[in-house]
Amino acid sequence: MRASRAVVVAGGCAAIVGAGWAVSPKELPTLDLVAPSTPEASATPSASPTPTATAAASPSAVPSDDEAEDDTDDDKGGERDEDESDDAATPQPSRTATPVETAEPDPVVTPVEPATQTFDGPVVTNPRGQYQARITVEGGTVTDVQAVVAGTQDAQSVQINAKAIPILRDEVLAAQTWDVAAVSGASFTSPAFIESLRGAFGQAGL
Amino acid sequence: MTGTYRVTVHAMAMPFVVELDDADPEAAEPAIAAFHADLVWADEVFSLWRDDSYLSAHLRGDIALDEAPRELREVLEACEWYREATGGGFDARRDDGVLDPTGLVKGWAVARASRHLRGARASGWMVGASGDILATGGRLRRIGIADPRVTGDPTGTPVVDVVELGGAFTALATSGGAQVVDHIWDPTTGEVARHYMQVSVAGTDLTECDAWATAIAGGGPRIVPGALERGLEVLLIAGGRYDGTYDAQTSPGWPSVR
Numbered sequence: 465m466r467a468s469r470a471v472v473v474a475g476g477c478a479a480i481v482g483a484g485w486a487v488s489p490k491e492l493p494t495l496d497l498v499a500p501s502t503p504e505a506s507a508t509p510s511a512s513p514t515p516t517a518t519a520a521a522s523p524s525a526v527p528s529d530d531e532a533e534d535d536t537d538d539d540k541g542g543e544r545d546e547d548e549s550d551d552a553a554t555p556q557p558s559r560t561a562t563p564v565e566t567a568e569p570d571p572v573v574t575p576v577e578p579a580t581q582t583f584d585g586p587v588v589t590n591p592r593g594q595y596q597a598r599i600t601v602e603g604g605t606v607t608d609v610q611a612v613v614a615g616t617q618d619a620q621s622v623q624i625n626a627k628a629i630p631i632l633r634d635e636v637l638a639a640q641t642w643d644v645a646a647v648s649g650a651s652f653t654s655p656a657f658i659e660s661l662r663g664a665f666g667q668a669g670l
Numbered sequence: 671m672t673g674t675y676r677v678t679v680h681a682m683a684m685p686f687v688v689e690l691d692d693a694d695p696e697a698a699e700p701a702i703a704a705f706h707a708d709l710v711w712a713d714e715v716f717s718l719w720r721d722d723s724y725l726s727a728h729l730r731g732d733i734a735l736d737e738a739p740r741e742l743r744e745v746l747e748a749c750e751w752y753r754e755a756t757g758g759g760f761d762a763r764r765d766d767g768v769l770d771p772t773g774l775v776k777g778w779a780v781a782r783a784s785r786h787l788r789g790a791r792a793s794g795w796m797v798g799a800s801g802d803i804l805a806t807g808g809r810l811r812r813i814g815i816a817d818p819r820v821t822g823d824p825t826g827t828p829v830v831d832v833v834e835l836g837g838a839f840t841a842l843a844t845s846g847g848a849q850v851v852d853h854i855w856d857p858t859t860g861e862v863a864r865h866y867m868q869v870s871v872a873g874t875d876l877t878e879c880d881a882w883a884t885a886i887a888g889g890g891p892r893i894v895p896g897a898l899e900r901g902l903e904v905l906l907i908a909g910g911r912y913d914g915t916y917d918a919q920t921s922p923g924w925p926s927v928r
Contacts, residue, residue: 632894632906632919632920632921633919633920633921633922633924634917634918634919635831635918635919635920636911636915636916636917636918637815637830637831637907637915637916637918638830638914638915638916639817639819639828639829639830639914639915640828640829640830641828641829642812642814642829642832643812644812644813644814644829644832645689645796645811645812645813646687646689646796646798646803646811646813646814646825647798647801647813647814647815647816647824647825647826647827647829648801648802648803648813648814648815648816648842648843648844648870649801649815649816649820649824649844649868650801650816650844650845650846650868651684651776651800651801651802652684652800652801652821652822652823652824
């Protein structure tokens with residue numbers, strides 16, 4: 465059960481970083497373990513299955529953010545608009561992900577933007593270990609998402625994270641009306657039974 | 671009889687919807703009656719809400735296992751088997767160590783009773799067992815996954831996902847959700863399990879799907895790899911968002927047709 469939290473938190477990191485995906489819906493970040501604590505066991509298997517596995521993930525991010533930002537930038541006007549909008553977009557993921565990096569504005573002011581930047585999220589600690597996400601930003605788009613630290617050094621944690629993190633696909637589900645033959649949900653009782661219960665309560669004067 | 675014959679029977683205080691495709695008109699009703707009788711029988715043996723059931727008597731210590739129908743022992747052994755298979759995620763033991771198989775009984779009873787449906791000589795059938803679905807292969811059926819917020823019978827309500835049963839998967843079980851809040855305990859911590867809002871498991875054996883869905887809801891993500899190793903596919907609804915949608919994870923082979 466402890467180990468379970470590991471994955472929840474790792475998922476949480478991915479969700480935070482997800483705000484950055486709005487900038488580039490086409491770029492599909494992958495979630496890899498950058499620094500595996502045990503040599504062979506973890507990193508290698510996690511690397512390969514992810515690109516396909518994460519494919520479904522990013523459309524979930526809200527694409528409209530992008531346009532909204534462009535609009536505000538348009539209002540400001542100016543030739544350097546594109547650069548600005550890029551710059552304005554870049555710190556967004558970094559701010560949500562890294563309260564640590566308050567010195568961040570400096571590189572943003574400089575007109576020549578470094579081609580690739582990486583931002584590390586805060587280290588989140590829970591009883592099962594520490595978790596930290598890293599995003600790579602290229603020209604304002606997030607191109608990679610990695611887990612710098614995931615879980616503890618102990619073999620079980622590493623194994624579980626290596627197995628569980630890449631294997632599941634993220635989705636966002638919205639309630640919609642579909643034509644279906646049946647619906648699967650948690651067990652429910654007969655309306656008749658509820659009716660009868662009500663009757664019983666009524667008789668009991670409750 | 672051509673077309674689909676649909677009937678609802680009640681047992682264990684739950685509705686069971688049976689759908690028969692192109693059934694023999696004379697055989698359909700007896701088959702469903704036998705199916706119903708089997709469920710009623712299972713209720714008489716396993717119900718904890720009746721003092722006179724074999725299970726109640728056994729848990730009170732009034733009768734030994736030998737004095738009860740052999741199915742009682744069968745289900746109790748299945749509980750222990752699933753506890754081991756799920757790495758402790760599915761744990762039917764109560765605080766005092768006595769086995770309470772209620773979590774497994776419905777899926778088991780439906781799987782067992784469904785043998786009578788063959789008697790209807792239908793080209794295919796489906797049972798909607800109060801949220802758990804069992805179907806025959808051959809014809810594809812679209813099954814919705816209930817919105818975790820919906821209480822009561824989810825039939826006709828908006829669903830969060832749609833899967834197809836009848837191909838590689840014929841059974842689907844869902845645990846958690848809004849029906850009975852906080853009724854699953856984490857066997858490791860003894861606390862109420864809140865790992866996921868709702869867990870759905872697709873496979874071919876309803877008892878197995880039911881046990882794993884309960885196990886994942888109770889034990890959390892560490893149970894998931896075990897289910898995937900057995901060829902089951904899972905849909906995990908982790909939490910709700912402000913805009914009314916849900917964060918969810920699916921295994922790579924989840925048969926969604928959304």
